[in-house]
Amino acid sequence: MDNTRLIPPFHPLAADRIPEWGAAVLSDVTPEFVDRLDAGVGDLLTVRLHVPATAPVRAVEIRRIRDGAHHRVAMDHDGDGRWRGTLAVDGEGPLHWHFILQTDRGPYFYTQLGMHSVPPTEDHDFVHLPAATVPEWVAGAVFYQIFPDRFAKGDPNAGRRPAEYEFDGGHPLVLDWDQEPLEFADGRCQDFFNGDLEGIRQRLDYLQDLGVTAVYVTPIFAARTTHRYDCIDYRSVDEALGGDAALERLATEMHARGMRLVVDVSINHTGSDHPWFRRAQDDPDSREAAFYYHNDDGSVAFWHGVPTLPQLNYTSTELRDEIWGRPDAVVRRWLRDPWRIDGWRFDVANQTGRRGRDQFGHEIWRAVRRAVKETNPEAWIVGEHWEDAVDYLLGDQWDGAMNYVGCGSPLRRWAGELSRFEHDYPHYPPRSAAAEGGRTFGGRELAQMIVQHGSRLAGAIQHSQLNVLDTHDIHRVHHHREVFSWEIYRGIVMLQFLLPGAPSIWYGDEVGLAGHARSVEGCRYPMEWDPARWDRRFRTLYRTLARLKSGDPAMRTGAFRVIAADDESLVAARISVRHRRAFLLVLNRRADRGTVAFSPGPLVRPGELFGDGGTATFRDVIPRDEDPVVVTPGRVSVPLEARRSRLLRIDYP
Numbered sequence: 001m002d003n004t005r006l007i008p009p010f011h012p013l014a015a016d017r018i019p020e021w022g023a024a025v026l027s028d029v030t031p032e033f034v035d036r037l038d039a040g041v042g043d044l045l046t047v048r049l050h051v052p053a054t055a056p057v058r059a060v061e062i063r064r065i066r067d068g069a070h071h072r073v074a075m076d077h078d079g080d081g082r083w084r085g086t087l088a089v090d091g092e093g094p095l096h097w098h099f100i101l102q103t104d105r106g107p108y109f110y111t112q113l114g115m116h117s118v119p120p121t122e123d124h125d126f127v128h129l130p131a132a133t134v135p136e137w138v139a140g141a142v143f144y145q146i147f148p149d150r151f152a153k154g155d156p157n158a159g160r161r162p163a164e165y166e167f168d169g170g171h172p173l174v175l176d177w178d179q180e181p182l183e184f185a186d187g188r189c190q191d192f193f194n195g196d197l198e199g200i201r202q203r204l205d206y207l208q209d210l211g212v213t214a215v216y217v218t219p220i221f222a223a224r225t226t227h228r229y230d231c232i233d234y235r236s237v238d239e240a241l242g243g244d245a246a247l248e249r250l251a252t253e254m255h256a257r258g259m260r261l262v263v264d265v266s267i268n269h270t271g272s273d274h275p276w277f278r279r280a281q282d283d284p285d286s287r288e289a290a291f292y293y294h295n296d297d298g299s300v301a302f303w304h305g306v307p308t309l310p311q312l313n314y315t316s317t318e319l320r321d322e323i324w325g326r327p328d329a330v331v332r333r334w335l336r337d338p339w340r341i342d343g344w345r346f347d348v349a350n351q352t353g354r355r356g357r358d359q360f361g362h363e364i365w366r367a368v369r370r371a372v373k374e375t376n377p378e379a380w381i382v383g384e385h386w387e388d389a390v391d392y393l394l395g396d397q398w399d400g401a402m403n404y405v406g407c408g409s410p411l412r413r414w415a416g417e418l419s420r421f422e423h424d425y426p427h428y429p430p431r432s433a434a435a436e437g438g439r440t441f442g443g444r445e446l447a448q449m450i451v452q453h454g455s456r457l458a459g460a461i462q463h464s465q466l467n468v469l470d471t472h473d474i475h476r477v478h479h480h481r482e483v484f485s486w487e488i489y490r491g492i493v494m495l496q497f498l499l500p501g502a503p504s505i506w507y508g509d510e511v512g513l514a515g516h517a518r519s520v521e522g523c524r525y526p527m528e529w530d531p532a533r534w535d536r537r538f539r540t541l542y543r544t545l546a547r548l549k550s551g552d553p554a555m556r557t558g559a560f561r562v563i564a565a566d567d568e569s570l571v572a573a574r575i576s577v578r579h580r581r582a583f584l585l586v587l588n589r590r591a592d593r594g595t596v597a598f599s600p601g602p603l604v605r606p607g608e609l610f611g612d613g614g615t616a617t618f619r620d621v622i623p624r625d626e627d628p629v630v631v632t633p634g635r636v637s638v639p640l641e642a643r644r645s646r647l648l649r650i651d652y653p
Contacts, residue, residue, distance in 0.1 A: 003594040004637065007564040007571060009601060010447050012113050012455075021055040022108060022115035026602040027099065028559035029126050029459020032578050037460065040130050045087045047126070049099050049110065050577065052604060053081040059102040062087060063109075064095065065122075072100070092131035094395065094458065096122060112455035114561075127458035132395030133377045135343075137260065139463035140556035142546045143504040144212040147472050148241055149192055149226045150526045151507055152199030153177070158242045159194030167224040167273060168308050181521045189225040193526050197237070197246035201253055210510060211546025214260035214502070216345055218472055220247065223271055226524075227472070229347060230271025230308050234322075234330040248338045255340065262380060263334065266347035267323050267368075269302075269309040277310050290316040293355050301355065303348070314353045314360045324371040331368055335375045342379060344372065345402070345466075349383030350392070365397035382466050387421065388453070393461045400464040400501070406453035407467040407499055408474075411492040413441045413449070414570075414589070416483035420474070428519050430475055432482040443565035443587065447572075451562060454500065463557065465501035469493065470509055472524065475517035478509070478538075490541055491587045491645030494621075497545040498574055498585050498647070500560050510542035511535060544622050554581045564598035571598050580652040583621070586638045587645045597637040603650065621647040 009023045027033045027049045035046040051057050060083045062073040067090075075085035089095055098120060099110040109116040111124040153159075160172040170188030175181075182191040197220065207215065219228035222238045237247045254261050270277055280289040281300075293301035293313045303309040314320060324331045334341050346352070346368075353360035365383070372379050382400045383392055386409075389401035409419045418431045433440045441449075454462050469492065470476045477492075478484050497503045507513075508527050512535030516522035528534065549555050554576035564571040570587040582603055586596055618629040626646060627639035638646060 003592070004597050005566070005569070005590070005594055007443075007566050007569050007596055007598040009599055010444065010562045010565040010570075011115070012448055012451050013116065017117045018115045019055075019105075019108070020599070021052045023563070023599060023601040024050075024052045024055075024604050025101070025110055025115055026050045026559055026561065026575065026577075027110065027126065029128065030463070030557045030559060032557065032559055032576060034128070034459070037128070037136075039089050039128065041089055041092055043089050043130075045089055045095065045128060047085055047087060047097070049075065049083040050602070051081045051083060051101065055081070056103045056105075057101045058104070060085075061100045061102070062097050063100050064097040066090065075099075089128070089130045094127050094129055096125035096127040098122075098125050113451065124455040129395035129458050129460060132458075132460065133373050134395070134399050134460040134464050135378045135380050137378070138214075138380055138400065138502050139500075140550055141214040141260065141502040142212050142550050143214045143216050143262075143466060143502050144207055144210070144507060145216045145218070145468075145471060145504050146200060146507050147195075147218050147227075147524055148197060148200065148220060149195045150181075150524055151195045152203050152527060152529070153193075153195055154198030154200070154202045155196050155242050155246065158196045158198065158240060158246070160192040160240045165224070177526050179526075181524055181526075183519060183521055189227055192226055192240070194240065195526070196240070197242045197250045201246075201250045204253060204257060204259070208257065208259070210505075210543050211548075211550055212505070213258070213550050214262065214342070215254065216262040216264065216466075216504065218264045219266070219347075220263060221265065224273055225271075225308075229266050229269075230273070231266065232271045232274045234265070235333065244339075247334075247341075251339050251341060260342040260380075262343040262345055262382070263341050264345045264347060265330070267312065267330070267364075268348045268352040269311045272308045272310055287316075287318050291319045303351070311355060312352075313355075313358070314364055315358060320367070324368050329371060331371050332375045335372065335379055340376075342376075343381060343399075344379070345382045345384070346398075347384055349398070349401075350385040350387075350389065362391065362397060365392060369397055380464070382464075390453075390456050393457055395458060395461065400461065400466055402471070402504075403453075403465040403467045403501060406450055406465065407496060407501070408469050408471075410441070410446050410449035411469060411495060412477060414443075414446045414587075415477060415485075415488050415492055416440060417477075417480060428475070428517070430480050430482075430517050432480070435482065442567035443570035443589075444567070446570055446587075447562040447565045450499070454560070462500045465499075467496055467499050467501045467503045468506075469496050469504075470506035470523065471504070472506070473520065474523065475520070476506065476509060476513070476515060476523050478512060479515050479517040479522060481517070485643060486537060487641075487643040487645070488589060490537075491585075491589075491643075493541055494545065494585055494645060494647045495570075495572065495587055497549050497555070498560070498572060498583060503545075503549060505542055505546070510538055512538040540622065548621060552581075552583075553579050554583055558582070559602070561602050563601040563603070569596050571596070573603060575602055582650040582652075584618075584636075584648045584650055585645065586640065586648070588640045589643060590640065592642055593640070595637050595639045597635055599634060600631075600636050603636070615653055617651045619649045619651075621649055
């Protein structure tokens with residue numbers, strides 16, 4: 001009995017009537033298709049488009065706006081379906097374009113969404129940002145996110161002492177490494193395991209062996225809690241973590257190894273023990289009193305009502321000077337010697353500078369960007385935003401966002417969870433789609449969530465996203481027992497690494513770290529350092545993908561396309577014409593064994609190989625005795641075990 005399922009091509013605009021050859025058209029804003037990604041004002045930008053050689057296309061034009069008006073640039077045909085055109089970079093603003101393909105049946109249009117049969121709007125144009133300094137190193141980075149208190153102990157002289165101070169109705173408790181973190185009601189976020197920065201430094205061999213190239217640490221500045229988002233001194237690394245010298249040692253060794261270090265900070269609020277806040281409380285006429293918001297009744301305005309996190313008020317010019325204005329301001333200081341951190345992750349960045357009539361958010365981030373880039377043009381700015389962050393990702397504010405909206409949320413939704421924004425707070429315990437009525441997202445919905453976000457971003461910004469699955473703010477997927485399936489999990493992690501941008505591993509995911517999904521404390525268990533207690537399935541998966549992402553140019557900067565999708569499957573690829581290589585993911589949720597078949601779409605381009613019986617080679621990235629892929633003219637057939645996904649490397653002769 002033939003158990004083959006034919007997957008239709010994916011297109012986000014179902015109303016478009018696209019010819020069969022249209023699925024194979026390909027362009028992108030990467031070095032594959034654009035020369036001089038660093039082109040500035042007065043330079044020329046060469047862009048390329050690949051069209052099947054058999055397609056009835058007689059001319060191609062680039063459509064751009066110049067001097068405020070519609071302008072077309074004719075492209076030259078290099079043969080074998082390759083088209084090339086040149087654009088002048090006239091100003092510092094975004095340069096955007098799409099393609100018009102002329103045929104005897106009329107024009108078709110090509111944007112980041114793919115082919116269109118009707119003239120498209122400019123929302124999904126290809127975009128070049130001549131004035132933006134977006135660090136290129138992020139595109140090939142594999143991040144490892146660390147909660148310093150829970151990762152590793154390295155300095156026996158560092159750490160909190162029991163009952164060291166009183167704070168928020170509690171005091172520090174020091175737990176043994178094999179204990180479980182306390183719930184907030186019991187520990188008040190003061191249950192310390194005393195991991196430190198030296199512990200991270202001593203584990204750099206481990207991280208590099210895993211394939212990690214960059215580390216993102218949650219806050220390290222002086223604070224009272226384990227999470228340290230309640231900063232009490234932006235100018236001092238917490239002594240419990242080893243102090244300023246420990247950060248210097250860590251950063252120095254990481255840089256010597258070619259690794260990057262990004263530090264988390266909140267400039268939206270301080271802790272209630274910050275000297276600024278104490279001074280403001282003691283003296284209402286002090287300059288610090290103007291640093292904080294107050295309610296109409298004169299009481300302190302706390303961020304989301306959390307009584308330890310008073311919100312900063314950026315109507316104060318002196319506060320602005322403290323944070324970014326002065327030469328020694330906070331966001332400048334740590335980018336310089338002797339620390340030279342490689343970037344900032346800004347906590348609750350979309351809410352910073354926003355309260356009632358005061359809406360300074362974009363103004364603040366433009367100013368912060370100028371300060372950061374003046375200090376180090378290669379420093380990375382990533383903001384926390386759980387939803388649509390496009391207003392911050394236009395080249396004048398953030399380089400990237402924690403990509404929940406285009407990565408974490410859709411991948412979790414495919415796995416069976418409800419997004420935290422599909423139901424009311426609190427979001428613990430997590431809810432499954434099945435428990436809320438049974439509707440799950442299929443492959444087309446998953447593709448739509450990914451593509452609708454990425455296609456609105458400039459190419460450099462797409463590749464500068466931080467692609468998250470698990471983080472310090474949400475339960476680990478493998479702890480959600482209602483939805484967790486190893487095969488489904490394995491597939492979504494593959495897709496996380498396939499997407500443009502930098503994947504982020506939440507410490508311990510690579511060993512299947514213990515914990516629970518009842519509260520946020522369950523995702524913050526101490527790291528397991530006994531290899532005998534590691535789940536080797538996780539280790540093999542993450543180590544293979546991390547090394548692949550950082551080491552293979554097709555995975556770093558190849559063009560990304562969703563090729564086909566239905567209710568139970570999604571087919572996506574990263575394609576490098578220059579390196580004659582592609583990576584093909586067949587994401588599968590089908591409950592029985594079968595074969596997924598689909599039209600190869602843009603995978604035909606390198607050498608038109610799918611029309612001659614299939615001379616390209618297909619190899620599983622993680623071999624598991626799979627049946628071979630079958631290639632026939634116009635079709636690729638991939639055998640799959642139940643719920644199993646396959647990531648395939650395709651090499652073209």
